Amino acid sequence: MPMNERPSAEENLRVIRTLMERATVYRAISAPTALVAGLLSISAAAAIFLSEANVTVGRPIRSRQFAITWIIVLILSLAANTFFVWREARKTGRPFISPGMKLALRAIAPCLLIPAAFTGWFFTTGYLGGEELELVVVWVAFYGLALLATALFAPHSLAVLGWAFLFTGLSVPALVNWIEGLPGDVPNLAMGITFGLYHLIYAAATWPRKRASDAAQIAIE
């Protein structure tokens, strides 16, 4: 018996590990939320670009309007996320605020304090100097940090998204001389690429497919 038991024991340990990992994973951003956020961001970036080209509005968008546009995108994305979470909770009979969500919110909250304070400063003083690029860097970098704060219990894809945002945010100060030489609205382009394109790539990579996890299959055999 002992020698025959070893493969079975290893298999059982593997099943236990897989199930435990899966049960403790919480995805703070679902694929549908990322899709909505990505599409909204691309739309917002396009609208700002067109307004600056004097196509839709008679004059270029101002600093505070720029920030307000992106805050509206944030609010709409949060509303979409709330709807998706509510719909899932209703479908499965789970509580709306799950233990996983509480854990994620506790991890993320500290990372949002500086962006919130910086945004407040931008609306009162920063907009006078046209500091949109600094605002974008803070938003992008701290959004990346917020995602990475959930990395201990998040799937790998979310951590990759976090690193992508963080590196992009950090690269702006490093490349500032080169960026200043670029034609066009760099802050708007950066927002479109990060919150738009990155989210769309994440949504495509993580879109729910029919799950046939080997662990679950083993469990029901």
Place this chain on the structure above:
Amino acid sequence: MLDFDKLDKAIHEKGRLAIMTLLATRVSWPFQDLKTELGMSDGNLITHLRTLHKLGLVAMKKEVRARPQTSYSLTAKGRAAFKDYLDVLEQIVKTGKR
């Protein structure tokens, strides 16, 4: 000498092992969540949970929120049995490697 009979037969069954594993990860699990996570049928899951409940390894709690919901959790005996089971598995693997 390792005593392989220590391997708890109630937990060693794959369906019940999966249930015990999930229950070990959180304070409690609603029935629906267990079903979703394990992909088991209602009947199969209920049968396994009943077996574990009868053995005193799993506790059951019925609540009425928006709809009636039954949650399951490990008892102290269940948690200890699961830990012992893991210890024995670990020993089996280690013994086989020597």
